[in-house]
Amino acid sequence: MPALPEDAADRHVARWRGHWVLENQPYDDTVEAVVTRMGSIMRHLRDHKKSAAVSVGLESHEYETLHALMIRDTPGTASPTTLADELGLSPAGMSGRLESMERSGYVRRTTDPGDRRRLGVEATAEGIDLWRRTMAARGSEEERILGSLTAREQATLSRLLKRIALDIEAGPTVADGQRTRSTRPSSQTGPSDS
Amino acid sequence: MPALPEDAADRHVARWRGHWVLENQPYDDTVEAVVTRMGSIMRHLRDHKKSAAVSVGLESHEYETLHALMIRDTPGTASPTTLADELGLSPAGMSGRLESMERSGYVRRTTDPGDRRRLGVEATAEGIDLWRRTMAARGSEEERILGSLTAREQATLSRLLKRIALDIEAGPTVADGQRTRSTRPSSQTGPSDS
DNA sequence: GACGAATAGTTCGTCAGCGAAGTATCTTCA
DNA sequence: TGAAGATACTTCGCTGACGAACTATTCGTC
Structure with a gap:
């Protein structure tokens, strides 16, 4: 395996090592580099996805919504609540998003005749088309x-x-707020959790 | 190497495979799984960091700002512009953030006597303390x-x-909007690229 | 030295998202 | 049957961020 040139993470690690301040916590180059690299890879993919959406005329959150709608078992339709859960959105946020997407014509809200509290969300033909085109642009x-x-x-x-x-x-399951101590992993390497 | 149990990414991949729609584009399980896993690992770390900040009474963006301020070569002080670049924030966003953090007493803006357009941003003692405590809570x-x-x-x-x-x-460098095709990687390996 | 261009931050208007409170509908059970 | 409670979504007020336009200062150049 040939020596690889320096990447941004290497530079980050070198820079940060000097500023480590938790005496009881060792500074681990490898760990830091791994995390930094995953971060930049994911950021790159996010940016790429966003620009694909924009190139087709969609906001990236609109694409995400259409995507969630399309890759489900009942493609093209779901309830706002389910969608909100999958997208990690508050109910309020979901309402707002659907509202604006409905105005743009990407999506339609339908009422459930059996239970009038419930709505259905369907992608319109235009929404589906834009979603597909974004998928293609994403390559x-x-x-x-x-x-x-x-x-x-x-x-x-x-x-x-x-x-x-x-x-x-x-x-x-990280729970809320409080940091509960994990099912101590196979350990072998005291995570030296503080 | 023992067979590992199914993880969420395996389930995601299985679920998605059936919905793949780009005929000219193969669906690669491994690639999809890798990306999904990196995503959930990074999300976990983000959540963890956020809850550490919150447990100390900081918003996560406030912690990020203090962090950027503290791990630099001149710890505890920087210009708004530099900071904005490092945090990936617009100048306007930076102004707002500094404004509110200054009101909270985590940070102070100082004027540069040599060039009166320039400001300096310094973490206050309280800001530094909260930053350190978040670092510790982060473990x-x-x-x-x-x-x-x-x-x-x-x-x-x-x-x-x-x-x-x-x-x-x-x-x-992903540029804007347009998807330029990369310097085709060393190639050699249309890997399993199915 | 003085005027145009460059630079550093701020203000303004807007938007997506959040939590909390509100409305409408359905379910349960006495 | 008719509350009390649960469920599904919406409205409201607020916040952080964005882009575009603005202000203040400094630099360059004739």
Whole structure:
């Protein structure tokens, strides 16, 4: 494996090491670099997705909404509440979003005759079209950037990330506000949690 | 290597596969899983950081600002413009944030006698204290979750991510709107790119 | 030295999102 | 049958952020 040139994360780590202030907490270059790199990769993908949406005339939150609507088991239709949950939005936020998207004609709210509290949200033909065009404009930037790795390397990466993800999912489900201590992970490496 | 149980990303991938709509674009499970996992790891870290800040009485954006102020080469002081750049904020946003943080007493704006257009931003003693306490409350969740991996595995992960990050940094710097095709990566590997 | 361009911040109008409170509808159960 | 309570969504007031326009200062150049 050839030595790789410096990346932004390396520079970040070098810069930060000197400013570490928690005496009882070690500063771990590798950990810091990993987190920084994941951050910049995700930011890149987010920016890319956003510009794809904008190039088609959609705000990125509108694209997200259409997307959530389209990739579900009953494509193109859902209740505002479900949608809000999936998008991590408050009910109020969802109302606002649907309102504006309905005005733009991307979406339609329908009433449920069986239960008049309930609404249905459907993507309109135009909404679906714009969603598809955004998908196409997006191309698969994800595949492009992961293309720097071989299939084997991708698999390794995926497995390592999965171990971390599983650890998080097993965790205390972060709960609200209060930081409950995790189901101490397999430990072996005292997370030295403060 | 033992078979790992299913994680949320596995479920996401399985669910999404059926809804893939770009005929000319293959659907790559591994890529999708990698991106999903990085997303949930980063989200977890973000939530954790936020709740640490809140537990100390800081809004998460206030913590970010103090953090940017503290980890720089001249700790505790910077110009609004620099700060805005580092935080990815518009000048207007920065003004607002400083305004409210100054009202809260976390930060102080000072005038530069040499150039009266310029300001300096300094963290106050209270701001520094709250920042440190947030750092402590944060503990190192990053280290805790990466603790699921051995040092060797962490190094592997870091290297793989670095390859991707370098590819992105080398890229067309995403520019605005238009999707320019990257300096085709070293290629060699249309990997499993199915 | 003085006027035009550049630079540093601020103000203004707007928008998406939040939490809390409100409205309408349905469910439960005495 | 008819409250009391639960559920589904909306409205309201507020906040943080944005882009565009504005103010104040300094730099460059003739």
